[in-house]
Amino acid sequence: MxxxxxxxxxxxxxxxxxxxxxxxxxxxxxxxxxxxxxxxxxxxxxxxxxxxxxxxxxxxxxxxxxxxxxxxxxxxxxxxxxxxxxxxxxxxxxxxxxxxxxxxxxxxxxxxxxxxxxxxxxxEKPAAAAATPAADSGTEAEAAAAPKEVSFMELPPLVHITIALSGIIVLLIIATLIMLIRLFIPMLGDSIYDEDFRSSFAGRVLFLMRGDATVVTGKAKDEIHSNHDFDGIQEYDNDLPPWWKYMFYVSIVFAIGYMLHFHVFNSGLLQEQEYELEMQQAALFAASADNDPNAVTNFEVLTDAAALESGKSTFLTNCAACHGQEAQGTVGPNLTDEYWLHGGNVNDIFKTVKFGVPAKGMVPWQGKLSKDQILEVSSYILSLQGTNPANAKEPQGEKQ
The missing domain is CATH 1.10.760.10 (Cytochrome c-like domain)
Known part of the structure; x- marks a missing residue:
């Protein structure tokens, strides 16, 4: 060779x-x-x-x-x-x-x-790119336009100096007040213990700083309010705590303002009015939202042959895998009997198909089927009522 x-x-x-x-x-x-x-x-x-x-x-x-x-x-x-x-x-x-x-x-x-x-x-196909270069550049532009958070240490030195000087001035003022108090209190002598001075605002502040909490807690006079007692329980004439009285005074002022705002000038909405307004706003929002499962629908069952044939094609392509070629029920329930898990009129079926029942394995079809397709397949399902296919699944749900 x-x-x-x-x-x-x-x-x-x-x-x-x-x-x-x-x-x-x-x-x-x-x-x-x-x-x-x-x-x-x-x-x-x-x-x-x-x-x-x-x-x-x-x-x-x-x-x-x-x-x-x-x-x-x-x-x-x-x-x-x-x-x-x-x-x-x-x-x-x-x-x-x-x-x-x-x-x-x-x-x-x-x-x-x-x-x-x-x-x-x-x-084996490679993952799609997350974003195009144009989108990236747009994202970068948006990021540049967005306000950036700046830490305290990144602030200009002038700002640091201003804040530091402000703090020093506040400390000097406090120190000066303390020195003045320490200077003038000895000059007052025993007069600071006079009842007139102690009951004044300056006296209360002074004695509060010296540890006297009666300005907050009130005085305990330990004096019997009256001669009557109940089983050895006696009533003393002690002051109410000032903090409690101040809160009571504030509540009176608030109540007057509340009454004027809501009941005299009618410048505010009462709770019932606010609830009704929010419900109206929610209804308007729901009416404009295509994905609201609670929105009211008023579809009528389609009966023309072309629509039912289109619904049958959609059913065989998308629904038969779980409900059977004749809707007799396999993984999903039987759709030819009178029993329904989620309602048996055309609007109930439309919502079930559109939004699905993920907890029971029924996927939502709103992203894959159009509104017309969902209505057609819902009408086709209703047209199968009473067909009694072979090997039909046991009834599930309530009779409609």
């Missing part, structure tokens, strides 16, 4: 290997495309790639779980939980004990392989 022949064979092998790799990549890409369709139709109601919804986020799930386990769990999660599989039980407990719908009768092994291929592809 000549050297040229060996070269040709090696080149042929390399070419074949390259074509094989390219073909494999193309097949994987096609699998991911099919997997996305299956995911959107069956899984997106309860799962997301990046974040937890009803079930866990699926990013890198192929690295955390064996593919054979994933297939088995997708086909019949209930059976795995009941069999005591520790991983299945852990997922069931962690996500509010909401069982995943069983897809054994709907998805084949190849369908699940395609979904795994789609999850792999999405998991």
């Amino acid at each position: 000549s050297w040229n022949t060996v070269k040709i064979k090696k080149g042929s092998l390399a070419l074949a290997a390259g074509l094989l790799l390219l073909g494999t990549t193309a097949v994987q890409a096609q699998d991911a495309v099919e997997g996305k369709k299956i995911f959107d139709a069956n899984c997106s109601a309860c799962h997301s790639i990046e974040t937890d919804v009803v079930g866990p986020a699926l990013k890198d799930v192929h690295k955390r779980r064996d593919e054979a386990w994933i297939k088995k769990f997708v086909k019949n999660s209930t059976e795995m939980i009941q069999s005591g599989d520790p991983t299945a039980k852990e997922v069931f407990e962690k996500y509010g004990k909401v069982q995943m719908a069983s897809f054994g009768g709907q998805l084949s092994d190849s369908d699940i392989d395609n979904v795994i291929a789609y999850v792999k592809e999405e998991s």
